[in-house]
Amino acid sequence: MSDLYFGTDLFGELDRLQRQVTSLFGGFPSSIRSGRFGAFPQVNIGSTDDSIEIVAFAPGVNPKELDVSIDKGLLSISGERKAAQPKAAGDDTRTYAQERFVGAFRRVIELPQHADPDKVTAKYTNGCLTVSIGKRESSKPRAIAIQ
Numbered sequence: 001m002s003d004l005y006f007g008t009d010l011f012g013e014l015d016r017l018q019r020q021v022t023s024l025f026g027g028f029p030s031s032i033r034s035g036r037f038g039a040f041p042q043v044n045i046g047s048t049d050d051s052i053e054i055v056a057f058a059p060g061v062n063p064k065e066l067d068v069s070i071d072k073g074l075l076s077i078s079g080e081r082k083a084a085q086p087k088a089a090g091d092d093t094r095t096y097a098q099e100r101f102v103g104a105f106r107r108v109i110e111l112p113q114h115a116d117p118d119k120v121t122a123k124y125t126n127g128c129l130t131v132s133i134g135k136r137e138s139s140k141p142r143a144i145a146i147q
Contacts (some may be wrong), residue, residue: 059127078106
């Protein structure tokens with residue numbers, strides 16, 4: 001017989017440990033190369049020769065309630081996602097589990113130095129906010145003629 005005994009659910013303990021580690025390291029600022037576990041909205045970040053492309057996945061958010069700004073090399077995306085189904089009068093349903101994030105949010109992403117804050121476009125389609133930030137002319141690849 002084993003001397004090792006867990007008085008509680010092993011997977012529950014591992015989940016608790018993961019949340020503690022995440023909260024310990026979750027306070028660092030996110031950058032273009034890293035992200036926090038559980039951050040909303042989740043983002044994909046990539047680049048082309050001419051621009052930096054950021055796609056923020058924000059389903060259920062009214063695009064009129066989104067605020068996108070750039071200040072001192074930081075892209076900020078903020079807004080609020082409201083409950084999908086408002087409670088009806090006399091509704092006695094009590095929620096015991098909720099996996100969908102509801103409430104105000106703010107996501108800040110550090111941009112690389114070659115991002116040009118004067119060349120920014122944003123578009124919201126099908127729950128995805130696409131932000132395109134142009135690169136400075138000096139950082140674009142160019143051919144050099146050999147004499």
